[in-house]
Amino acid sequence: MKFVDEFRDPAKAQALVEDIRRVLSRIPSSRRRPLQVMEVCGGHTHTIFRYGIQRMLPDEDLEYVHGPGCPVCVLPMGRVDDCVALAERPEVIFSTFGDAMRVPGSRKSLLQAKADGADVRMVYSPLDALALARRHPDREVIFFGLGFETTMPSTAMTLIQARRQGLRNFSLFCNHITIIPTLRALLDAPDLRLDALVGPGHVSMIIGTSPYDFIARDYGRPVAIAGFEPLDLLHATWMVLKQLAEGRCEIENQYGRVVPPDGNPRALAAIDEVFEPREHFEWRGLGSIAQSGVRIRPAYAAYDAERKFAVPNVAIADPSACQCGEVLKGLIRPHQCRVFGTACTPETPLGALMVSSEGACAAQYGYGRQAAHA
Amino acid sequence: MCLGIPGQIVAILDAESAIATVEVGGVRRPVNVSFVMDDGPIETCIGAWVLVHVGFAMARIDAEEAARTLAVLAELEEFQAEMQSMVQTP
Numbered sequence: 001m002k003f004v005d006e007f008r009d010p011a012k013a014q015a016l017v018e019d020i021r022r023v024l025s026r027i028p029s030s031r032r033r034p035l036q037v038m039e040v041c042g043g044h045t046h047t048i049f050r051y052g053i054q055r056m057l058p059d060e061d062l063e064y065v066h067g068p069g070c071p072v073c074v075l076p077m078g079r080v081d082d083c084v085a086l087a088e089r090p091e092v093i094f095s096t097f098g099d100a101m102r103v104p105g106s107r108k109s110l111l112q113a114k115a116d117g118a119d120v121r122m123v124y125s126p127l128d129a130l131a132l133a134r135r136h137p138d139r140e141v142i143f144f145g146l147g148f149e150t151t152m153p154s155t156a157m158t159l160i161q162a163r164r165q166g167l168r169n170f171s172l173f174c175n176h177i178t179i180i181p182t183l184r185a186l187l188d189a190p191d192l193r194l195d196a197l198v199g200p201g202h203v204s205m206i207i208g209t210s211p212y213d214f215i216a217r218d219y220g221r222p223v224a225i226a227g228f229e230p231l232d233l234l235h236a237t238w239m240v241l242k243q244l245a246e247g248r249c250e251i252e253n254q255y256g257r258v259v260p261p262d263g264n265p266r267a268l269a270a271i272d273e274v275f276e277p278r279e280h281f282e283w284r285g286l287g288s289i290a291q292s293g294v295r296i297r298p299a300y301a302a303y304d305a306e307r308k309f310a311v312p313n314v315a316i317a318d319p320s321a322c323q324c325g326e327v328l329k330g331l332i333r334p335h336q337c338r339v340f341g342t343a344c345t346p347e348t349p350l351g352a353l354m355v356s357s358e359g360a361c362a363a364q365y366g367y368g369r370q371a372a373h374a
Numbered sequence: 375m376c377l378g379i380p381g382q383i384v385a386i387l388d389a390e391s392a393i394a395t396v397e398v399g400g401v402r403r404p405v406n407v408s409f410v411m412d413d414g415p416i417e418t419c420i421g422a423w424v425l426v427h428v429g430f431a432m433a434r435i436d437a438e439e440a441a442r443t444l445a446v447l448a449e450l451e452e453f454q455a456e457m458q459s460m461v462q463t464p
Contacts, residue, residue, distance in 0.1 A: 043377065050449075097428070098455065098459055122459065123459075124428065124429060124456075124459040124460045125428045125429025125430070126428065126429070127404075127406060127429045127430075128429065150378075150427060150432070151427065151428060153409060153430065153432070154406075154427065154428045154429065154430040157406060157408060157409075157430065161391060202378050202425075202427065202432070205378075205425070205432060205433045206432065228443075228446065229442065229443075229446050257435065257436070257439050258378075258425065258433050258435055258439065260433075264409055264410075264432065264433065266408065266409045266410075266411070267409045267432065270408075270409070
């Protein structure tokens, strides 16, 4: 197939790398450090490590900062403990995505809880959890919903269907988070030094491009929303660097073949029907961020696990040796963390960034250990 | 986590709940298509290529984009895991 070959064409990647070098040479060199471009999305982080993109680029001039866009990575320990407490109730079938199973809590992960006898089921879709509730009318089925706007419409529609079907034994433990307040908090951090951002592709397919306008307008940082192929990332990187070279500051859309300017209005309507902002939400490594989470609206209270069951909701401090927060803010690179690859490995993760293949530390451990600055 | 896998809508299973059969990488699976419907009857979705995420079609894409994305995904372990969970869970 022609387009697949085009994607495979290393000459195209090389041409983009040359374009990036050229545009870098046009950006004033008064700075004493590499330009920092944050890829917000964990999928992009994975692509960067998987294809060694950082190694293709001049390291002294350009550095990727791996952003907070891996939902399992930013889940605080206390929330995992809440999941385990819910899962250990005898009447409960606790269901969630595979990614969430291995995230360490202060006592155990969901996978360990399952090994200890709790009824924890890995599902592919929240609709599978709904089907579990229909099949087990004598049990309480809880779905642990997490993720950004990409995943939020699916859990919203699942609750809409649960209500339509009049199910009484299904509820959602809602831990969804939203990208815009999170980016605002990162941009407000006094120790952050970002020069530009590569915007998330699939979150943007839902929310569209205009929610990012404030980044250009209020913070003077260029943004390019990118797809997930290596060429997409190189292209988007070139787009933000070109903006910097030309003194422009805009929201550009490199992933127009999937991301419409207005996002997906039907999906946004489902989110709005079911969810409302929380005042605060606790992030692993980043602390509490105002308005960055959502909860279930009162109209759907019957399907809210937090209202239906006693959730311990105890805050647990991150392990003190763990430097996930500094990695997330771009202050250190993953391999510079004091426990990277020693006390903290993908087999026995200490910090959340080591848990998912989209976490910066796990990605670097898996693909980039030999290269000090992969 | 935010992986989107291209698939083609091949049949409508349950019009009321907007569930269609989508063929994803050779596997057929029920997928909710309510987010990619237009104002017409649900049958007009048949044949469309969509990006599937956790059992929901999230965006319409063209056949070329679908083929490109599948080629890239085929190399990822995460894709294999996602396909596996798609087949294993009901």
